[in-house]
Amino acid sequence: MSLLLPGLYVLFAASAAQAQPRHDAHVVLISLDGFSAEALQNPRLPLPNLRRLIAEGAHAKGMLPVNPTITWPNHTAMVTGVDASVHGVLYNGLPVRKDSRIEIVEAVDKNTLVRAPTVYDLAFRAGLTTAEVDWVAIQNPGTINWSFAEEPNPQGLVERELTRSGIVDAGVIRDFRKLPITLRDEHWQNAAIEILKAHKPNLLLLHFLTTDSVQHEYAPATLAADTALALADQRVGRVLAAIHEIGLEKSTTILVVSDHGFKTVRKLIHPRTMILGQQSDVFVVPEGGTAMVYITNRAARDELLRSLPRKFAAVEGISRVLTPEQFGLFGYPAPEKDERMADLILAAANGYAFDGKTVGPAVSEVVPPIGSHGYLNDDPDMRAIFIAWGAGIRKGAEVPEIRNVDVAPTIAGLLGLEMSGVTGRRLTAILQ
Numbered sequence: 001m002s003l004l005l006p007g008l009y010v011l012f013a014a015s016a017a018q019a020q021p022r023h024d025a026h027v028v029l030i031s032l033d034g035f036s037a038e039a040l041q042n043p044r045l046p047l048p049n050l051r052r053l054i055a056e057g058a059h060a061k062g063m064l065p066v067n068p069t070i071t072w073p074n075h076t077a078m079v080t081g082v083d084a085s086v087h088g089v090l091y092n093g094l095p096v097r098k099d100s101r102i103e104i105v106e107a108v109d110k111n112t113l114v115r116a117p118t119v120y121d122l123a124f125r126a127g128l129t130t131a132e133v134d135w136v137a138i139q140n141p142g143t144i145n146w147s148f149a150e151e152p153n154p155q156g157l158v159e160r161e162l163t164r165s166g167i168v169d170a171g172v173i174r175d176f177r178k179l180p181i182t183l184r185d186e187h188w189q190n191a192a193i194e195i196l197k198a199h200k201p202n203l204l205l206l207h208f209l210t211t212d213s214v215q216h217e218y219a220p221a222t223l224a225a226d227t228a229l230a231l232a233d234q235r236v237g238r239v240l241a242a243i244h245e246i247g248l249e250k251s252t253t254i255l256v257v258s259d260h261g262f263k264t265v266r267k268l269i270h271p272r273t274m275i276l277g278q279q280s281d282v283f284v285v286p287e288g289g290t291a292m293v294y295i296t297n298r299a300a301r302d303e304l305l306r307s308l309p310r311k312f313a314a315v316e317g318i319s320r321v322l323t324p325e326q327f328g329l330f331g332y333p334a335p336e337k338d339e340r341m342a343d344l345i346l347a348a349a350n351g352y353a354f355d356g357k358t359v360g361p362a363v364s365e366v367v368p369p370i371g372s373h374g375y376l377n378d379d380p381d382m383r384a385i386f387i388a389w390g391a392g393i394r395k396g397a398e399v400p401e402i403r404n405v406d407v408a409p410t411i412a413g414l415l416g417l418e419m420s421g422v423t424g425r426r427l428t429a430i431l432q
Helices: 002-018 048-056 071-080 119-125 158-165 170-174 179-199 212-218 223-246 300-314 324-330 404-414
Strands: 027-031 058-059 094-098 102-103 132-134 144-150 203-208 250-257 263-269 282-286 290-293 319-321 344-348 352-354 363-372 386-390 397-399
Touching: 002 179, 027 071, 027 223, 027 404, 048 058, 048 223, 048 386, 071 119, 071 404, 119 132, 119 203, 119 404, 132 179, 144 158, 144 179, 158 170, 158 179, 170 324, 179 203, 179 212, 179 223, 203 223, 203 290, 212 223, 212 363, 223 250, 250 404, 282 352, 290 300, 300 319, 300 344, 319 324, 324 344, 344 352, 352 363
Parallel strands: 027 203, 027 250, 058 397, 132 144, 132 203, 263 352
Antiparallel strands: 058 386, 094 102, 250 386, 263 363, 282 290, 290 344, 319 344
């Protein structure tokens, strides 16, 4: 995998050199985590701001996420224009091998974690200004001018600006992780608005999380979930109003996206309870609708690659077991070329998800149901949303399903830039 990087960066450098950056353009990318295409199509949901953007702008009937259909890999796909087999982000963090275990470490710098150039790298190096609020896989990138992170830094530039102006208390910044997710979303919203007012970045990445947290706990299509989606719509409205007040409306493009959809889970599969007898040989990392199986005893790999698929396929709720020769079909890297990648992928059936429990039966019921994602991206329930509005967008344009790797090259085009070495394509059908 690393052998691909020099070529990618040569292409990236060429793109920056040939670019004609638009210093008068502004793009705001808003991610509503876990907001499904199906929910957006539900006329019973109160979503006035999103429906206004659709009516006055453009939208896709659905957006195909990359595998695995979880937060960090898909947010990374939307800013790199490539899937996880190229950008290398397979988890909400970096998988680190520790003896017979795999640990997922979140606190990893972007330039270590992400193996492909991003659209914000391109914009920054072309002389445009960039900002992020609660984006992911973006720690210390060196190409973001203004940042208010998922866990804000009390000494950060934006954080100090917000505390000096009285918008947020210094104690709130210090204890940010302890706040409920609804209040953290409120602070992220306010931080984004203040960055827009004070700095007017050419590119702002903004990520809201309440929609994901509530659907995990209460399941999608419940009163709680619908309320969270309606609240997210209000947050989009607040950002829109701020852009109007600042006077940036005519030069700003708003893109509203999500990373994945959601499914209702009534039973949990506990794959780790099935392998305790060979604990030193195999380790399983659950990702909701899929689970990654690592064979940690390399001497036993060939034999276990033959025996484990049959063992797992016989378990209730496991619909598919993917072996390495199938990984490329689903956008996963080959394990022999990427040390981050597992040796097998388990896929859950409808109504099931994987978890990390290590004792008890292989399968247990969940009462009341919960929500999950992480299912293979050929599952229609994993479809995400894509809405575009504002400068450069054709009014009333509706396109069929797009891929989320199309987002980055489309942003680049709106900023007068060109991304090379990507699999995504600029969405010319929605552009004026």
